[in-house]
Amino acid sequence: MLPPAKSTTAAETDALFHFITSVSLILLLGITIAIVYFAWKYRRRSEDDVTPVITHNSTLEITWSVIPLILVMIVFGWGLTGYMNLTTPPDDAYEIRVVAKSWLWEFHYQNGHVSVNEMHVPVDRPVKLVMSSDDVIHSLYIPDYRVKMDVLPNRYTSLWFEATEIGESVIYCAEYCGTAHSNMLATAHVHSQEDFEIWLETAGAEDDDMDPVARGEQLVTRNACDTCHSSDGTRLQGPTFQGLFGSEREMEDGEIVVADENYIRESILEPNARITAGYQPVMPSYAGTLDDRQIDAIIEYIKTLE
Numbered sequence: 001m002l003p004p005a006k007s008t009t010a011a012e013t014d015a016l017f018h019f020i021t022s023v024s025l026i027l028l029l030g031i032t033i034a035i036v037y038f039a040w041k042y043r044r045r046s047e048d049d050v051t052p053v054i055t056h057n058s059t060l061e062i063t064w065s066v067i068p069l070i071l072v073m074i075v076f077g078w079g080l081t082g083y084m085n086l087t088t089p090p091d092d093a094y095e096i097r098v099v100a101k102s103w104l105w106e107f108h109y110q111n112g113h114v115s116v117n118e119m120h121v122p123v124d125r126p127v128k129l130v131m132s133s134d135d136v137i138h139s140l141y142i143p144d145y146r147v148k149m150d151v152l153p154n155r156y157t158s159l160w161f162e163a164t165e166i167g168e169s170v171i172y173c174a175e176y177c178g179t180a181h182s183n184m185l186a187t188a189h190v191h192s193q194e195d196f197e198i199w200l201e202t203a204g205a206e207d208d209d210m211d212p213v214a215r216g217e218q219l220v221t222r223n224a225c226d227t228c229h230s231s232d233g234t235r236l237q238g239p240t241f242q243g244l245f246g247s248e249r250e251m252e253d254g255e256i257v258v259a260d261e262n263y264i265r266e267s268i269l270e271p272n273a274r275i276t277a278g279y280q281p282v283m284p285s286y287a288g289t290l291d292d293r294q295i296d297a298i299i300e301y302i303k304t305l306e
Ligand SMILES: [Cu+2]
Pocket: 102, 103, 137, 138, 139, 173, 174, 175, 176, 177, 181, 184
């Protein structure tokens, strides 16, 4: 019933979960049978049936106190070791900075590369995520690894895991954070150690050879602009990119702005500088995420959407 266990700590978490579930089921069954049996056994048989006065039964009382106490201590001890293990990342963990924004995930690697809604990690190596939010509370949740941690504004939280299988797993936001919360999804890509190094070296560079329009289109997908902006006229959280370039846009305060290169650049870096009339100020800033060349490419792509 549980998702596949794909991290080094998942098996232990599952074992404890199964222990608690089985003990609860056994107790539920035992207590239910006892209730039904006693209700039948001690039913009133005649008018003058009188219940005897029983003051106490020490053996019984000690038994039903000690057994649950032992069970609770087992769960506590087991839970505590698991918790300590999950909160203490190994020293050699590879560190990734995670920034949550409504409604996307950014992963910043040690060489400066940033990937949006895609987390790339090496297999069989502990990875530590140091996380914070740019706006409201989010929560990073990877069911396959059995890890979940709140991501807060103005404070760092962290979690660690070691993936045991090459492949992909889903990353969810587990804290209701607004309209597009359910779209706040990312994918964990687990590579062999070698492929991970190659990915890290080439990920940022590879698109430099593409022509700007194709690169812009790719960046719009990779940076999750398309969760809020369509390219075909559909109204999503934000205005469509179709017909945007060169058009006159009305702002919330009545100002009319022509959507030229500078306007688009400002919209990407400082989305709250001017708010398009009829929309909520929910766009996250991409300052520090997109560099000038990438913004150029996105502008070139938007220009083609007439
Ligand atoms: Cu969220």
